[in-house]
Amino acid sequence: MPTNSSYPEAPIPDVDLWGFLFERKDKPFSDDKVIYVDPHTNRSYTYAQVKATAIEFGQGLKALWDWQKGDVLALYTTNCIDTPAITWGTHWAGGVLSPANPAYTVDELAFQLKDAGAKAIVTQMAFIKNAQEAATKVGIPLDHVIVMGDERDPTYRVKHFTSIRKTAGSARYRRTKAKPDQDLAFLVYSSGTTGHPKGVMLTHRNIVANTMMIKVAEGGKLSSTGGPGGDGDKILAFLPFFHIYGLTCLIHQSMYSGFQLVVMPRFDLEDFCKIVQERKVTFLYVVPPIVVLLAKSPVVSKYDLSTVRMMNSGAAPLTKELVEAVYNRLKIPIKQGYGLSETSPTTHTQPWETWNTQIGSVGTLLPYQEAKYMSPEEKELKPGEVGELWIKGPNVFKGYLNNPEGTANALTPDGYFKTGDVGYQDADGNFYITDRIKELIKYKGFQVAPAELEGILLSHPSINDVAVIGVYEKEEATELPRAYVVPKDGLGRTDDEKKAIVDWLGKRVAGHKRLRGGVRWLDEIPKSASGKILRRVLKVKAQEEEQGPKAKL
Template sequence: MAVENAPADAVFPKTDLWTFLFQRPDRSFPDSQVILTDAGTERSYTFSDLLRLTPHIGHLLQSRCGLNKGDVLSVVTSNSIDVPPVIWGALSVGVVVNPLNPAFTVNELAHYFKSAGAKAVVTQKESYAAVLEARRGTGLRPDHIIVLDDDDTSSVWLPSSSSLPEPAPHVSAIKNPEQELSFLVYSSGTTGLPKGVMLSHTNVVANLIQMASIDEGMFELEAACRCVHVHKITYVYIVPPVALQFLQNPVVERYDLSSIRLLTSAAAPLSVELIHALKQRRGLIIRQLYGMSECSPCTHGQTFADAKKHPGSVGRPIAGVSVRFMPVDGEASSARREGELWVKGPNVFLGYYNNPQATEESLTSDGYYKTGDVGYEDPHGNLIITDRIKELIKYKGFQIAPAELEDILHGHPAVADCAVVGVPEGQVGSELPRAFVKPADSVQEGPKLAEELQAHVNGKVAHYKRLRGGVIFLETIPRNPSGKILRRELKKSFASKI
């Protein structure tokens, strides 16, 4: 029988995200509370600023771009304090937000614009040319591309809050928050090309509450350390490769990081050895979280106490989340034995956008999401992740779909068959995409062809998806009788060949 673990019930309001953030009757801080700060420029937004600004942005999206409730706004930006107000403004009028990585190539952006049915795009000057080119053939109008840091338009979209009138009470456009979308987030396509994950307003609100049940732009290490030193930051969120930098990079020793009470890591598991080394050499305690886009995103997390007592786990299920452990063969498993993790809760997504088959394959009839990750619970109820059924490659916190790279390789005339798997990079929690290729008949394999195939892929994908693990030629790609690639066999057989 399947094992279920449901922590103490929490109250999950059936409300939309903007109302939850800006109209909560139990808000514990004043209107003057600073919510967002740019550590480089010292520019900031208070709660009062955002309360005025976000409805203003929402109404501009309606009047200038013709966006209606349910329309999709793609956001192609680097980290900036100006991005959250745009997202919250869109949500305030019922527009669905589709965040996209600014590192995507023109072809990748065009695919997502078309797949999501984007009606407008918010971007920055550095990405404008790529967005403008990508919109061709997608139905996107060029005057529906908003450049946040453009000198001619930034004052319109992001005016000083003092120039805005006192806001009239804003009423959200969302009437059915359990079914109406807040975000359309493309997953990393663990079993194929990336799929649009439909997150409702209550999915995201629930996960914010669940995360509270756990107590407590481009990354550049020295800038981050300087920010901690100057502003006395107490909580820092990182990915595993950054945890390794905190341990190994001597630049860390130039700054006073004693204000940090807790590091929080997600995206890939951390070894117990690294966790102990951070504590012993830097005096830093690190906890881990676990989740995925389909769960808004968190399902498990460590408390501060658990991070000290049980290093190496990703913690217990957060409030409202039930779990099952199911062996790969479909038989039920006990919690103390390894099995595929299934999760259920108010934060689990509605399904995949325009993809009912993938939705049916991923969600059970009683609402459990099949994560594709293998693990077990220790005697204290903490989840230990040990393997992945799904094919996802994780490189420095980024997630890569092998099928996407395989599709590109299949487009090269020298390739008869291929498979892409992740091989350990040496950095904690990081893998390199490696291609295994069966050459077409009469094609001569060798270093020259390997370089050609790498260049063929690397020129078509974002930087983090490049074939950094190289190309290995095989006489045949191992597959099971139904034709599925035996990726584990490839990883075991060739893990040592870099």
């Protein structure tokens, strides 16, 4: 029998995200509670200000751009406190939000815009050039590319989102309600093993359910009142809002539960420590490379991080040694969680009480779900037996956009999502993830598709064949993309030529896709009879190779 969650289950409200957040009767905090704050400018939004700004933006979309139900707004930006109001303003108008990585090149962004069918783009001035070029490539009018944030540049004739809010006659427009279990709230893009990213279709009900799941999982440990200064818990947001981890766990959880979210545009260790100390941050969502810095960097010793009561780490497993190193140094406990874009994202987390007794586990199954581990023959396995994790619940996505084959391969007829992750469950209901069936490389929480890099590298004039794998780097607690290259005649197989390939690819892809694991030469790429790259053979080879210097980028 599939495992059910041991957490209590309250009914999931049958409403769209706007109704869930802004039409509720049980809000435990006041309308003037500051929810989002920029620690650098001290600009902030209260609950009431987010609501009012979102309504005005949604009205402006309808008045200015004839916004229709299902229209897609792309968000191409680093973290910004304007993001929540723009997100829910899009939903107010019946639209769908599709966040894109601001590190994307013009071509990478253009693919997402075209695939999603985006009608408009919101960005910041730092990214306006790429946003406009990508918009032109896919036929989005340049007056549908607007900016948010504090920066202005008179050399670009581009509207700020606040001008959309002030569109004449917009106040006569009314909210478009969404069908919670059918209409999309988000189109997030997850790297596909075949190369191009896949549009993960997440409904309003998916996000409502996952927000409720997270709230139940934290078991009342987090509060909108009390704590240092009586302001309740404060969460530092440096994980990207364009990723589902940031979208749900940070943006939605803070608004629903009344936590203050201190918003960093991007991670910087010194800035991070300073803000934790000055703002008395109490809870942190992190990824393993951040945990490594907290365990080892001398910068950390300059600051008082004692207000942090708990950290939650996701995206990749943590070792016992790393968890204990941080606790011994800072006395901050770290619990682990697990999730995927396709599950909105969080499916498991460790209870606060077991952070130091179940290190290595991703925790127990959150409420409203069922899970089981399956053999390669798709037979259900018993506790302790290793297989692929399948999950079913209201947080499981609707499918992949424009990709019926991918959807059919990922979702079973009875609603289970095949995660592609391998592991087991112990007798006490703790889940463990030990490996991946998927070929995706995870670099600091970002997914990198080997096939995408291979496709680009094969266009290099000096490369005959290539295979890309992830190699684990212990010092950084992450996988690094490495290319095994069969050179064409005339390539001298020198270190300079390796670096030239690394640099060549680096100019064509987002930063997280660069070959930080370097380049290795091969005479032949190992392949199966059907021509499929045998990546596991290369992984064994990587383990056997003497530790060589990584490519310097």
